[in-house]
Amino acid sequence: MGPTADEEGPRDPPVTVKLSDIADEAGVSVMTVSNVMNGKRAKVSPATIERVLAIAARLGYVPNIPARSLAAHRSHIVAALVPVGENNSLLVSPHTVAVVGGMETHLRHRGYHVLLRGIEHDDQVAQTVRGWSLDGVVLVEFPDEQVDRLEVAGVPVVAIDSYAANPRVVGVRSDDHEGGRLAGARLAAAGHRRVLFAGPPYRGMGVVGRRWAGFRAACLEAGLRADDVEAREVLTSFEDGRRLGLRLRRDHPQVTAVFATADHLAVGLMAGIAEAGGSVPGDVSVIGFDGLDLSAYTTPGLTTVAQDMPAKVAEASRIMLEQIEAGRGLDAPAREPVSLGVHLVERGSVGPPR
Amino acid sequence: MGPTADEEGPRDPPVTVKLSDIADEAGVSVMTVSNVMNGKRAKVSPATIERVLAIAARLGYVPNIPARSLAAHRSHIVAALVPVGENNSLLVSPHTVAVVGGMETHLRHRGYHVLLRGIEHDDQVAQTVRGWSLDGVVLVEFPDEQVDRLEVAGVPVVAIDSYAANPRVVGVRSDDHEGGRLAGARLAAAGHRRVLFAGPPYRGMGVVGRRWAGFRAACLEAGLRADDVEAREVLTSFEDGRRLGLRLRRDHPQVTAVFATADHLAVGLMAGIAEAGGSVPGDVSVIGFDGLDLSAYTTPGLTTVAQDMPAKVAEASRIMLEQIEAGRGLDAPAREPVSLGVHLVERGSVGPPR
DNA sequence: ATGAAAGCGCTAACAA
DNA sequence: TTGTTAGCGCTTTCAT
Numbered sequence: 028m029g030p031t032a033d034e035e036g037p038r039d040p041p042v043t044v045k046l047s048d049i050a051d052e053a054g055v056s057v058m059t060v061s062n063v064m065n066g067k068r069a070k071v072s073p074a075t076i077e078r079v080l081a082i083a084a085r086l087g088y089v090p091n092i093p094a095r096s097l098a099a100h101r102s103h104i105v106a107a108l109v110p111v112g113e114n115n116s117l118l119v120s121p122h123t124v125a126v127v128g129g130m131e132t133h134l135r136h137r138g139y140h141v142l143l144r145g146i147e148h149d150d151q152v153a154q155t156v157r158g159w160s161l162d163g164v165v166l167v168e169f170p171d172e173q174v175d176r177l178e179v180a181g182v183p184v185v186a187i188d189s190y191a192a193n194p195r196v197v198g199v200r201s202d203d204h205e206g207g208r209l210a211g212a213r214l215a216a217a218g219h220r221r222v223l224f225a226g227p228p229y230r231g232m233g234v235v236g237r238r239w240a241g242f243r244a245a246c247l248e249a250g251l252r253a254d255d256v257e258a259r260e261v262l263t264s265f266e267d268g269r270r271l272g273l274r275l276r277r278d279h280p281q282v283t284a285v286f287a288t289a290d291h292l293a294v295g296l297m298a299g300i301a302e303a304g305g306s307v308p309g310d311v312s313v314i315g316f317d318g319l320d321l322s323a324y325t326t327p328g329l330t331t332v333a334q335d336m337p338a339k340v341a342e343a344s345r346i347m348l349e350q351i352e353a354g355r356g357l358d359a360p361a362r363e364p365v366s367l368g369v370h371l372v373e374r375g376s377v378g379p380p381r
Numbered sequence: 382m383g384p385t386a387d388e389e390g391p392r393d394p395p396v397t398v399k400l401s402d403i404a405d406e407a408g409v410s411v412m413t414v415s416n417v418m419n420g421k422r423a424k425v426s427p428a429t430i431e432r433v434l435a436i437a438a439r440l441g442y443v444p445n446i447p448a449r450s451l452a453a454h455r456s457h458i459v460a461a462l463v464p465v466g467e468n469n470s471l472l473v474s475p476h477t478v479a480v481v482g483g484m485e486t487h488l489r490h491r492g493y494h495v496l497l498r499g500i501e502h503d504d505q506v507a508q509t510v511r512g513w514s515l516d517g518v519v520l521v522e523f524p525d526e527q528v529d530r531l532e533v534a535g536v537p538v539v540a541i542d543s544y545a546a547n548p549r550v551v552g553v554r555s556d557d558h559e560g561g562r563l564a565g566a567r568l569a570a571a572g573h574r575r576v577l578f579a580g581p582p583y584r585g586m587g588v589v590g591r592r593w594a595g596f597r598a599a600c601l602e603a604g605l606r607a608d609d610v611e612a613r614e615v616l617t618s619f620e621d622g623r624r625l626g627l628r629l630r631r632d633h634p635q636v637t638a639v640f641a642t643a644d645h646l647a648v649g650l651m652a653g654i655a656e657a658g659g660s661v662p663g664d665v666s667v668i669g670f671d672g673l674d675l676s677a678y679t680t681p682g683l684t685t686v687a688q689d690m691p692a693k694v695a696e697a698s699r700i701m702l703e704q705i706e707a708g709r710g711l712d713a714p715a716r717e718p719v720s721l722g723v724h725l726v727e728r729g730s731v732g733p734p735r
Numbered sequence: 736a737t738g739a740a741a742g743c744g745c746t747a748a749c750a751a
Numbered sequence: 752t753t754g755t756t757a758g759c760g761c762t763t764t765c766a767t
Contacts, residue, residue, distance in 0.1 A: 043511065045744055056754045061746065072752060089512045093450035094744035097759050102447065107497070115490075117482045124478045128471045131497055136469075143461075143485055143497045157397065158443045265678060294678050301680060324619060324648050326655060326680055399760055410738045415762065426736060448760035451743050738767075743760105750755070 044086045052082045064090060092140075096160050104140050105130070105163040105347060106155055110173065111145035121319050122336070123167050126187050129340030130165060130347070137348055139163075152177050163347050166196070171233045183350035185343050190233050190364075197350075198364035199343040203234050206332040206369040207241025210286040210314045211256075213330070213371060215249030217312060219284040219380045222246060224258040225271060225296065226288035238288050238316065255281075263288065265295035272299020275311065283380035284312035290319045293329055297376065308378030318372055328374025338367050398440045406436045418444060446494075450514050458494050459484070459517040459701060460509055464527065465499035475673050476690070477521050480541050483694030484519060484701070491702055493517075506531050517701050520550070525587045537704035539697050544587050544718075551704075552718035553697040557588050560686040560723040561595025564640040564668045565610075567684070567725060569603030571666060572733045573638040576600060578612040579625060579650065580642035592642055592670065609635075617642065619649035626653015629665065637734035638666035644673045647683055651730065662732030672726055682728025692721050 046064070050057045055075060062070050063079040071079075096102040107127045109117040117123075131141045139162065146152060156164060156179055166174060166186040174191035177184075189198040214222050224242050229235035239258060246256045257279065261267045268287060272295065275282065287293035293315030297307050307313050307327060315322055318333025342365050350362070400418070404411045409429060416424050417433040425433075450456040461481045463471040471477075485495045493516065500506060510518060510533055520528060520540040528545035531538075543552040568576050578596050583589035593612060600610045611633065615621045622641060626649065629636065641647035647669030651661045661667050661681060669676055672687025696719050704716070 043744085047744080057744095058746080058755085059753060062753090065746090070752065075752080089508045091451070091514075091744050092512050093447040093456065093514060094759090095746075096447035097445070097451050097761085098744075098746040100746095100759075111486070116486045121475070121478075124475075127497070131499055132465070132470045135499055141497045143481070143495045145485055145489055154443045158446050160445075160447060265674060298678065298680070320619060321675070321678070324652065324675070324679065326652070397760085401760080411760095412739085412762080413737060416737090419762090424736065429736080445760050448743090449762075451745085452760075452762040454743075454762095736767100738765100740765090741763085743762085746757105746759085748756090748758105751753080 043091070044083075044088045045091070046088075048086060049079060049082050049088060052086070053079050055079065064088075100160050101162050102140075102160040103138060104142050104159055104161055105134055105165060105351075106142040106144055106159065106161050107131075107165045107167060108144050108146050108152060108155070108169075109167050110169055111147055115145070115147075117143075117145045120168070121321070122317065125336045126165075126167055126340055126343070129337065130344050133341065133344035134347070139348075139351075149173065149176055153179055156182055162351050165343065165347065171231065183347060185347050187339070187343060188234050190237070197346055197362055199339060199346065200234065200364070200366055201334040201339065201369050202366040203237035203369075204241035206316060206334075207238035207243075207286075208245040209241075209332050209369065209371045210238075210316070211242040211245030212249060213314060213377060214284040214286065214312060215246055215251060217284070217377055217379055219312065220251055221255045221281040221283055221380075222251065222257070223275075223279055223282045223285045224256070224288075225261050225268070225285055225292060226258070227263050228260045235288055242286055257282065261292065263292050265291050265298070268292040268295025268297075269299035269302070270295075272296045272301075272305075273303045275300060276303060276305065282311070284314070284377070286314050286316075288316050290315040290317040290322045290329060290331055293331065293376075294321060294325055297325060297329065307376050310381050312377040312380070314377055322372070322374060325376075327376050330374045330377045331372050332369050333372045334369055335367050342367060397445070398437075398442045399445070400442075402440060403433060403436050403442060406440070407433050409433065418442075454514050455516050456494075456514040457492060458496050458513055458515055459488055459519060459705075460496040460498055460513065460515050461485075461519045461521060462498050462500050462506060462509070462523075463521050464523055465501055469499070469501075471497075471499045474522070475675070476671065479690045480519075480521055480694055480697070483691065484698050487695065487698035488701070493702075493705075503527065503530055507533055510536055516705050519697065519701065525585065537701060539701050539704075541693070541697060542588050544591070551700055551716055553693060553700065554588065554718070554720055555688040555693065555723050556720040557591035557723075558595035560670060560688075561592035561597075561640075562599040563595075563686050563723065563725045564592075564670070565596040565599030566603060567668060567731060568638040568640065568666060569600055569605060571638070571731055573666060574605055574734070575609045575635040575637055576605065576611070577629075577633055577636045577639045578610070578642075579615050579622070579639055579646060580612070581617050582614045589642055596640055611636065615646065617646050619645050619652070622646040622649025622651075623653035623656070624649075626650040626655075626659075627657050629654060630657060630659065636665070638668070638731070640668050640670075642670050644669040644671040644676045644683060644685055647685065647730075648675060648679055651679060651683065661730050664735050666731040666734075668731055676726070676728060679730075681730050684728045684731045685726050686723050687726045688723055689721050696721060 046057045046060045050060045164184045171191040174186050174189050175193045184196045186196045188200045226235045261271050315329045315331035322329035322331045400411045400414045404414045518538045525545040528540050528543050529547045538550045540550045540552050542554045580589045615625050669683045669685035676683035676685045
């Protein structure tokens with residue numbers, strides 16, 4: 028049941044303006060006021076609406092969210108769920124930040140609220156949905172295997188950057204295969220014949236698998252030999268990129284260009300290469316993925332496959348709202364996943380092979 | 382009353398395990414179960430506790446948060462409030478991210494939840510507190526003037542990076558004056574006699590004012606002439622830093638070192654200087670503030686005054702929980718603000734004057 | 736140590 | 752168009 032937080036007293040019943048106060052003043056029933064406050068104005072005469080609204084404003088009415096949630100079995104809350112790892116902390120990546128912050132904005136404008144919650148065990152997802160009468164769930168940074176394991180019913184679920192097969196979940200991601208292609212094509216076009224793909228370990232065709240597939244395909248189409256398109260597993264951090272950069276010459280002496288699956292990684296890679304006495308793009312070309320601000324801050328700037336984050340966030344929000352307001356219950360199958368376009372941002376870290 | 386989000390149907394009353402189900406099974410009253418579930422175990426016999434807990438686990442009981450909030454007038458929710466600007470979006474800075482993400486972790490472990498909410502008007506703060514029966518509020522990125530304007534009563538309020546005078550609010554921030562001193566002393570020690578402070582416009586002695594005061598004091602103590610410690614207003618972004626870097630030579634020909642109040646700004650500054658043909662630290666030394674990862678990614682690395690973010694987050698969480706569990710109502714004055722230590726991280730962007 | 740009664744503020748369903 | 756009735760699932764208070 029999770030940790031309990033109590034042991035201290037209740038709070039004094041607050042002095043609060045409630046529907047019945049407005050109803051009394053206006054000489055109407057509570058239900059009429061309720062209908063007005065909820066925009067169900069078809070059921071109320073314009074005159075009454077105006078009167079009720081005026082009184083509500085004068086009294087400073089603020090709806091009681093828990094009461095509304097309890098009675099209606101829906102909360103107007105969408106939870107942003109993020110798996111917590113070892114360190115137990117969340118909101119690590121700039122990408123996640125953009126998603127959560129952006130969705131809050133979209134949802135707020137439509138009268139919804141965002142609960143931010145770290146998930147320690149799979150069960151907590153369903154528990155959170157039930158316990159809060161959630162209207163929807165956004166899964167951020169969940170690995171596909173975990174998304175597939177989840178059993179959530181009755182609420183729309185949108186998973187960011189997921190290719191999971193779970194039919195109850197709508198994946199919203201960038202076109203990772205195309206992104207890989209762009210990177211591969213760019214490097215091949217620059218003349219590189221020995222290239223390296225650097226990304227985290229993966230199973231199946233998720234985000235990373237697709238980037239690799241697209242990258243490889245584009246390279247082969249451009250005439251590179253299969254053996255000359257290598258892949259190297261590294262974690263997605265500046266530090267891991269730096270380490271790879273330091274030993275790149277030794278471990279991959281023939282390679283003249285690297286595609287890193289994240290800007291952080293790519294920037295670390297550039298730093299490591301520089302530290303080892305190499306130059307970018309003189310000795311090695313580097314291309315990243317994401318299009319974070321970060322990629323403009325380095326010297327040289329990082330050429331990268333940029334995701335359209337605002338579009339991704341907008342799309343995720345749109346789908347979420349659409350499904351909520353369509354009252355997607357236990358029944359209807361989730362809609363089709365969405366892949367958003369990517370494009371190459373040229374900044375200077377790609378040049379001809381040495 | 383804000384936008385309304387309805388017009389579509391209610392949801393089916395979910396099949397839910399409730400306290401009364403457990404009570405029936407266990408042959409005890411609902412209250413006993415409630416007491417067990419809330420850890421008020423002093424009031425229940427060990428045997429009963431065990432039995433109830435077993436049944437609850439078997440049935441898969443999940444507490445209904447809205448019901449509990451409604452009845453108890455407290456929600457176990459702490460809202461992280463962030464003012465929204467023109468773009469209406471939030472969670473922009475890495476700093477905010479660290480705060481919100483970190484607090485979620487701390488609070489979750491104590492049984493609390495985090496509601497993330499953008500604030501458009503001052504009123505929304507008090508409304509959110511009432512409407513949700515919030516247990517606490519964290520203000521992030523609120524300017525001091527706004528914090529002082531807020532009228533929140535009955536719940537603990539912690540404001541990050543605030544020096545506001547509002548007695549109901551506990552400020553948690555780094556020791557900005559000391560941070561300014563560290564920067565000034567470092568530049569002076571390197572031999573610089575003409576230095577520039579670059580930061581956003583400010584009124585009164587907030588974060589920026591204190592950094593400036595500390596910087597100036599340290600410079601003067603080190604023997605610089607008052608006229609040679611200039612201040613320049615720029616917004617806190619990479620782009621604004623870059624622009625300043627581009628025109629630095631023209632606008633401030635005598636200046637040999639710059640203290641920028643944020644790493645983003647400083648990194649942009651370095652980029653601008655490089656773009657204009659200058660070198661860091663050869664022509665101009667640069668020192669930043671924050672200690673973001675970012676500062677390690679540049680070439681040269683950015684010397685910066687680092688904040689202890691984990692400590693800041695831990696402290697803010699600690700104070701929040703302490704005040705909640707002390708039942709800080711309308712009465713008690715808020716406790717003393719907290720300033721956390723800072724330290725200099727040397728990376729290479731500071732050298733002797735040209 | 737345990738229970739009974741009452742109600743938190745709101746909405747669904749039905750009636751008028 | 753408006754009102755009435757009956758809860759939602761839980762906690763409080765007061766009794767036993």
